[in-house]
Amino acid sequence: MVDQTDHSFSVDVASRGDIDSVQGLKAEARNLSFFYGAVQALKSVNMPVYDSRVTALIGPSGCGKSTFLRCFNRMHDLTDHTRYDGEILFHPDNVNILRKSVDPIEVRMRIGMVFQKPNPFPKSIFENVAYGLRVRGEKNRSELADRVETALRDASLWEEVSGRLDSMAFNLSGGQQQRLCIARALATGPELLLFDEPTSALDPNATANIEDLIHRLREKVTILIVTHNMQQAARVSDYTAFMYLGELIEFSDTNTVFTNPNSKQTEDYITGRYG
């Protein structure tokens, strides 16, 4: 564990010439490696996550982008025989959230996640959105109702479900279920929201809705999104990272990555030559 370097992040950021260093940092991966048993899935990844911005992770299947994303809320702790190496500094408190002494539950309380397939609980719409608050011990009914409504409005779902908050979440369409999951993650006011290919199970219409939403949400929350769809990355993100075989090949503002990539590999990928 490299605790001594915890306070040196600002120097590091300023020294990056290629990216807008005015924007604050929300998190930063430093020499992050990850192992499933003996298999190394991430190889010493260094990458910043800028505050109130959308950062997209792209790359071919199996390149480690989802693995990387799941390091941020310590999801890998749920699987046996996994190991992190290196650090993810989380700001403003500048703590390495991968440290053994940091409780993963505390991390997940501050960093929300939306999954590939909509995974609402088999409960009512209201209870789905309220669950994160209940986990935090919120019992006040009017407070719960207020925050559920706000979250549903933020996820642009309120208009569609306001009359049937007590009906089962499973009765919603796939796209609505995914927005419900976004509302569920938003309700607790996370500082960073992780999206793991959130539209891969949705039709084009629902996908457009979600993309719209993600683009607007960056006012409220920092977003890190994994996508296999390069157009999506281009549409919703401010920064884009290209990963390949567990390594971060390129990180830059989205415009640069798509119009003038540094690396030959990135160019080959975004022009569709492999992946």
Added chain:
Amino acid sequence: MSNDPQAIRRLVVLGRRYDRLFAIVGMMAMMVGILTLAVLLAGLIHDGAERLNWDFFQNFPSRRAERAGILSAIVGSSLVMLITAVTAIPLGVAAGVYLEEYARRNWITEIIEINVTNLAGVPSIVYGLLALGLFVYALDFGQSILSAGLTLALMILPVIIVSTREAIRAIPGAIREGAYALGSTRWQLVRDHILPYSTGGILTGVIIGLARAIGETAPIITIGALTFIAFLPPSPVTGDFPFLSFEWLESPFTVMPIQMFNWLSRPQAPFQVNAAAAGIVLVAMTLLMNGVAIWLRVRFRNRIKW
């Protein structure tokens, strides 16, 4: 291989013939089971129906077959089942949840898993012997309702553990991840998600276990249930403070299958009628329990579709 339509037709006709042949064989195989059961039930009803009246349920056993009833056996069976349910359900469900959600996968849990599954196949009389040594003598519970209930609880514990684990395993991993991602602790996950979503499966296992326990004779005989009980256990509710009494736990008792066995072993024909009548009641009780299990399964399955 030719594309001659005649050849294809002949092939299809031949194939169809085997198809029909197996349908008939399968139907007959099924009938063997169904008809045997039907004949057994019909025989039981034919022999015992005449004794099935209100008195039969209200009377204690008697030396005169016409006046003998199953009151003490029904009360005994119900109380033993109560003890069994109260002890086996929390233990079995907690063990199942622990094995699925908490235990790390290693060789110790592997061994425990294999043993739990094997325990379900241990002959019930072996449980009776264990209980005789443990509950009756070592713990000095005597030949009581408590001993019998705990014995049967021990016996159906593996059934409940296995069905709990199966019900929990049916919950998609995405639900677990969703709850954890919101900051749930393991216990919050279990309380708010795992248990509510697996209730149907767990209850089904519980009822199937209880239905098996209510018909068990061997382990109850082993721990020394009496065959002739002409009194009821002390009432659990009393007139004096604290209004609850647990004396009934220590009371001698009999249960339905033992009552039935007792009547069957008598040479006089009228007692055979009693045995058949008790058999009808016992079968009705197990069918009712299985019916409830099916109803619960359908009800919960309709509510939650993954």
